[in-house]
Amino acid sequence: MLRARDLTLAYAAEPVLEGVNLEVQAGAFASLVGPSGSGKTSILRAATGLQQPRSGRVELDVGREEIGFLFQDDALLPWRTARQNVALGLRIRKVPKGAALDQAEEWLTKMGLAGLGDRYPRELSGGQRKRVAIAQILALRPRLLLMDEPFASLDAIVRAHITQELLGWVEQEHMTVLLVTHDLEEALSVSDVVYVLSQGPRARIRSRYPVPIPRPRNVLHARTDPAFAPLLERLWNDLSEEVRPGAAGQRKAAE
Amino acid sequence: MTTNLLQKRWVRRTLALATLIVLWEVLARIGVLDPFYMPPPSDVVAVLFSVFADGSIWSHLEATFSAALLGLVIGLLIGIILGFTAALVPILAELLEPLMMLLNAIPRVILAPLFVIWLGIDLGSKVALSLVLVAVLIFFAVYGGIKEVDGRLVERVRTLGGGRRVLLTEVYVPSVTAWVMGNLKVAVGFAFTGAVVGEFVASTRGLGYLLQFAQSTYNAALTLALILLIMGFVLLLFSLSERLERRLLRWRYR
Secondary structure, three states, rough: OOOEEEEEEEOOOOOEEEEEEEEEOOOOEEEEEEEOOOOOOHHHHHHHHOOOOOOEEEEEEOOOHHHEEEEEOOOOOOOOHHOOOOOHHHOOOOOOOHHHHHHHHHHHHHHHOOOOOOOOHHHOOHHHHHHHHHHHOOOOOOOEEEEOOOOOOOOHHHHHHHHHHHHHHHHHHEEEEEEOOOOOOHHHHHEEEEEEEEEOOOOEEEEEOOOOOOOOOOOOHHHHOOOOOHHHHHHHHHHHHHHOHHHHHHHHHHO | OOHHHHHOOHHHHHHHHHHHHHHHHHHHHHOOOOOOOOOHHHHHHHHHHHHHOOOOOHHHHHHHHHHHHHHHHHHHHHHHHHHHHHHOOOHHHHHHHHHHHHHHOOHHHHHHHHHHHOOOOHHHHHHHHHHHHHHHHHHHHHOOOOOOOOOOHHHHHHHHOOHHHHHHHHHHHHHHHHHHHHHHHHHHHHHHHHHHHHHHHOOOOOOOHHHHHHHHHHOHHHHHHHHHHHHHHHHHHHHHHHHHHHHHHHHOOO
C-alpha cells in the first residue's frame, strides 16, 4: 500500500533522513518510532505530498484523495463549527452542502459528539476536538491513514479510549495505517509491525519488529500478551542505544 | 446597596467623569479657570445645542461624515485588495511593501496640502487623505494576516484535498477578517482624522473648517463643543465597529 524507496528528505544541506526503505502492506498497521529529529513526521509529509524528497520516492497504491492524515494538533478551523469542520473534506470532494452537513452530523454522533455540532473548536475539550478531527478524516473513508502522534496531547484515560475507538474504525473500514509515535508501548499495542529510525541527521531504518499479537486488539489487553514485554524490552534497548550520547557519531564513523 | 453599585466598573467610571465635569464647572464659575480659555461645560453644551437648534451644523456634519465614511470604505477596499495582492503575488509585494512602509513611517497627514493642490478644496482632497490613512493601516493588517496564517491550518486543508480557492475561502479570508476587524476601530479614528485635518488645511465646510473658524475667532466654547461632538460620533462608530466585530468573529466571542 505504501513503500518508501531509498527516500532522502532534507530541510538543509544535510538530509534529515537518507536512503530510507520501508513498506506498509495493505490492511497492515505499522508504526514508526525513533529519536526526535529522525524525520518520522517528514516521511508522512512526503507520503502526502507536503514535502518533496531530495531523492528516492514514496510509492502509493492509493490516490492522494484516499489518504487521511491525522495531525499531532487537531488543526481544526477555529471559525467553523464542529459540524462544518467535519463537512469540510466532504465539501472539497464536491458533496452538496446539505448532504455534507448531514454526513458530518452522523459522524459526530458516531464519535460520541451528538448535539455538539454547533460548537466552535474553542468551546470543546481537547478530547472532543480530537474526536472532531478523527470524524473529519473518517468521513472521507480513507484507505490509508497516516497519523502523526495524534493523541500526544491527551491525558492517559482519554487517550486510551480514543485509541481503542480508532482501532475499531480501522478494523471496520479495513484501513492501512502508518502511525508516528514516541510512545513505544502505544506502538506495540496497536501495530503489526514497528519500524525504528536511527538518530538523525541522515537517519535510516535501524530495525523492524513484527508484532505477533492477533488482531483485532484491545489496547490495554495487548499489553498483557506474552509477546509484548520481551518486544518492548528489545525495542527499548534498541532505541536507548540509538539516543546514547555519541551514538550517531560512532555510527557515522563505522559507515 | 451603594457599595454594590460602586463595585460595577461603569458606575465608577461615570462617577469619575461626573466629578470631573462638576469640578470643571465650579472652577470656571468661581473664576479659578478663565472662561475665555476654559468655558464651563454648561456653556459648551449650550453652544452645542445652539448649532443644532439653528441648523448650522448639519452641512458641516454632512461634509465631514461624507469624507470620513467614503475614505473609510474606499481605504478598506484598497487596503484589502493591495494586502491580498502583495501576499499572494510576491513580485508585487516587492513593489508595494517599500512604498507602504514609507507611507507608514511618515505622519501621513503631511500629505494634506498636496491633496488640496491636486484635488482642490472640495470633498476629493479630504477623502484622499482619509483613505490613505486607512488603506496603509489595512494593507499591513491584511498582508501581515496572510503571512501569519497558521501553517497547520493550511496543511490540514491541503491534505483534505483543498486547492488555492478553498484555502482562500476557508483559511485566508476568515483569518484576515479577524485581523481587519481588530484594526477597524483604529481605521474609523483614522478616517475622521483624515477628514478633519483635510478640512483644517483648506475647505469651505466641515467640522475641521468649523474648528479652524472657532480657533481663528478665539471661540473656546465652540472649539470644545466641536471636539465633544467629534468624540461622540467616533465613539458611536467604535461601538458599531465592535458590534460588527462580535458578529463576524462570533467564533471568538461566543
